Amino acid sequence: MALTDVQPVIDVLASVKDGRDDAIIQTLKSAPAGCSPELVAALFRLAIFHVSKDPLYYRKVWNLWQRSGKPELKPATAQITVEILADGTVDAVKPYLELFLAAYGVAADISIAPYDTVESEAFAGRVKDFDLSLVILSERWLRKSVSSFPASIEDVTTAKETLGKLATSLAQKRSGVVAFTNFYNGAWPAPAGTAAIEGHLPWSTVIGEINNELQRLSGTISVIDLQQALHLAGGASAAGALSMIRMRSPLEEGGFVAVGREVATCIAHQIGKSHRALLTDWDNTLWGGEVGETGSEGIELGPETPDGFGYQLLQSYIRDVNSLGVALATVSRNDPKVAGVLEENRHMRLRRDNFAALELSWGNKSDAVGRLKDQLNFGTDFMLYIDDNHVDLAEVISHFPYIDVVLAGPDPDQSLQRLSGARFFNSYRLTSGDLNRRQQMKTLRHQREASAASSSKEEFLASLDIKITVEDVNDRNRDRVLQLLQKTNQFNLTTRRHQRDDLERLAREGAKFGVFEYEDRFGSQGIIGFMIVSPAADGSEIDTWLMSCRVLNREVEGFMLGWAKQVAGSGKLTGAYIPTEKNNLVSGLYRDMGFRHVGGERYELEIGS
Known part of the structure; x- marks a missing residue:
């Protein structure tokens, strides 16, 4: 365009x-x-x-x-099923959840259970198949469970036990993720909300205790932070007041918008449709002024001025996002020499190590984004770009229409409000792989630099001292494996989105699991691949073969196939390539690995005894 x-x-x-x-x-x-x-x-x-x-x-x-x-x-819209159970009327959330999910590329079939049927579904209902079962319990439910006021410790303990039984029973009757929203203060504040007496707890403490119990149950269920979402939506004004009286609805319209946004961002993260990189302009976005004109110490950044302090807070927020595994990269129209500002300015909250890549040049911003796409190894539909120049944002969209953008400024508080208020980087579950990704991106940057300095690919690979290990699925790696199954699109031969129950079933049927970790002289990339080899009538079948693009061209594919052949033993090893909008990268993998095409999506390899 x-x-x-x-x-x-x-x-x-x-x-x-x-x-x-x-x-x-x-x-x-x-x-x-x-x-x-x-x-x-x-x-x-x-x-x-x-x-x-x-x-x-x-x-x-x-x-x-x-x-x-x-x-x-x-592109490549994901299809999911969502069930919503609540102790009140929550039909109004459906259009907002559908809308926010669509913005992430997720099409949801949303079912809302009949009014106030949470307990009957959990304790007497039948087993149901949903990708996500969302439970919204209001303060009203908690008031019925904790009948005394001030709340007796005995009643609070009973409420915790009831909540635990409810969560455990529902998780057993649902095939997908079960998520509870946490509790929040209703529209009408409790009297003496912080007053304590022996044997009793103030109401604000009760809500905290119950929410802590939900977090303790996080191995059984997931928890969505409705309390924070409603705070952003106006606090008590978003909780059900008139709507509670007229319709037994726990939220006002603004509260349902907040729920829709909060749940959608969590789902997007869980199934691999959230933003994986934040691209930032520099001048008048991360600081005030133009560093090329003022020098490193002349930009507006630091506690001496209100805006300078605001830019510090914005950088601190971005640094927190980066710590959660979101890659950070620069798209700035500047001389590459100004990169030293990241280390030279004493008020800087973001340093060079925070950035996976820097694109400092005088060309079009879209050219820089294209280069970052190649360096980061994923599409622009997984990128979010913040810049104070709306024409530059539009120019990037004209070349990459599926990138998302945030307009910065003119003041740093507006940038922070737009970036944080949209809840782009939200999640209800993190893995160690998420927290280690920043270090992994740093490792990849060092690898790119070493590759550029090598005279050949063979010399570069020999210099890496690559170590690949493989193990079965276990308690340590299970969450990361499930995350890879939901998120990996490009190097994924079949794109089968197996859940925990599926892995347990496959194991009972005799399948072998391979969880692959990668390390070289620059550092560890953590868990980067997963394979499932299942027994078949005339040998074995590769049910799933996926790998992170971070380790492409590192000979990992050969190691993974070697493991598959080893666990298969002898006979035929078959596999399928099921094409999607995203996995053309591996369309020729089986042929390259010596497999014979036997028709349709099927390939096979004869292996010796």
């Missing part, structure tokens, strides 16, 4: 800057008729990720999306 084709994007970003929700809606109404599907998708995502204080704004966006035929907003 030419830059002139994305004028509606420029209009929406200008409306975001001015805080004009009505203008965003008007652009959505007028633009789609003459726009390409990619541009329509970009416009809807901009509108959905815009942080508005008006819940009716999101209802208008949903209405327009519905009238447009609910177009896919990201």
Whole structure:
């Protein structure tokens, strides 16, 4: 697309800057008729990720999306089933959850259980198959479980036990993830909310105790932070007041928007549809002023001025995001020589080690994003780009329509509000692999530098001192394996999204699991691959073969196949390549590995005894 084709994007970003929700809606109404599907998708995502204080704004966006035929907003849309159980009326959450999920490329079939049937579903209901079962229990449920006031410690203990039984029983009757929202203070504050007396607990402490119990159950269920979501949505004003009296609804409209956003971001992270990289402009985005003009100490950053302090807070937030495993990279129109500012400015919260890659040049920002795509080894649909120049953002979208963008400024508090308020980097479950990813990205940067300095690929590989280990699925690695199964798209031969129950069934049927870890002289990349080899009538079959693109061209594929042949023993080793929008990378893998194409998706290899 030419830059002139994305004028509606420029209009929406200008409306975001001015805080004009009505203008965003008007652009959505007028633009789609003459726009390409990619541009329509970009416009809807901009509108959905815009942080508005008006819940009716999101209802208008949903209405327009519905009238447009609910177009896919990201490539390779994932299909999931979601069940919502609650002790009150929660039907209003459905359009918002559907809308926010669509912005991440997830199409959800959402079922809402009949009113106040959580206990009957958990204790007397039948087994059901959903990818996610979401349980929303209000303060009203807690009031019924803790009948005394002030709350007796005995009642609180009983409520914890009831909650534990409820969570355990429901988890046993659902094939997918069971997630509970945590508890929050309702619309009407409890009297003497912090007053304590012997044998009793103040109400604010009761909520804290029950939420701690939910966290203790996190091995059985997942917990979604509704308390924080409602805080962002206005606190007590988002909790059910008039809606509780009239409809037994635990939330007002703004609260349902907050639930939809919070749950959608958690689901996106869990199934591999969330943002994996944050690309940042520098001047007037991470600090005030232009470092090329003022020098490292002349930029506005630090506690001496309000804006300088605001930029520090923004950097601290981005540093926290980076610590959770999100790659950080720079897209800045600057001389490469200014990179020293990261170490030279004493107020800097982000240092060179935080960045997986720096793209400092005078060319188009889209060219820099293209180079980062190659360096980071994943598509721009998994990237979020923040810049204070709305024309530069539009120029990038014109080349990469599935990238998501955030308009920075003009003040740092607005940047922080837009970046954090959209809840882009939210999750209800993390693995050690997530926390180690920043170090892994640093290792990859050193590998790229060493590769560029080597005279040949063979010399480079020989210098790495590669060590690959393999083990069975166990308690240490299970969460990471399940995460890889949901997230890996490019190097994934069959893209079978096995869950915990599936792995247990396959193990009972005699399948062998291989969990592969990689390390070289630059450091560890952690768990980077997973294979399932199942028994077949005339030998063995590769049910699943997936690998992280971080270790492409490191001869890991050969090691993994060697393990598969070893556990198969003899006879035929068969496998399938099931094409998707994302896995063309491995379309020729079986042929390259010596397999014979036997028709359709099937390949086979004769292995000796």
